[in-house]
Amino acid sequence: MAQVEIYTTQTCPYCIRAKGLLSRKGVAFKEYDVGGDPQLRAAMTERAHGGRTVPQIFINGEHVGGCDDLHSLDAEGELDSMLAKEAV
Numbered sequence: 001m002a003q004v005e006i007y008t009t010q011t012c013p014y015c016i017r018a019k020g021l022l023s024r025k026g027v028a029f030k031e032y033d034v035g036g037d038p039q040l041r042a043a044m045t046e047r048a049h050g051g052r053t054v055p056q057i058f059i060n061g062e063h064v065g066g067c068d069d070l071h072s073l074d075a076e077g078e079l080d081s082m083l084a085k086e087a088v
Helices: 013-024 038-047 067-075 079-084
Strands: 004-008 030-033 056-059 062-065
Touching (some): 030 038, 038 056, 056 067, 062 067
Parallel strands (some): 004 030
Antiparallel strands (some): 004 056, 056 062
């Protein structure tokens, strides 16, 4: 199974929605709460090529974007194949 990382804040509805989709698919993910940690948020922004909003989602180290991007990948039938790949 893929390695999934998601940068979130506690009250973000998009974060909750993205985590819900991953959970419904049975995907384990590592969550980083950037709400009270400016250094972690800065690291997220750098890693996400300037993306400052949450969530920021990575699958096997590849930045896939935010909640809408994750749901688009699912609607297009691409998410399952990404999640099926083993982390390198």
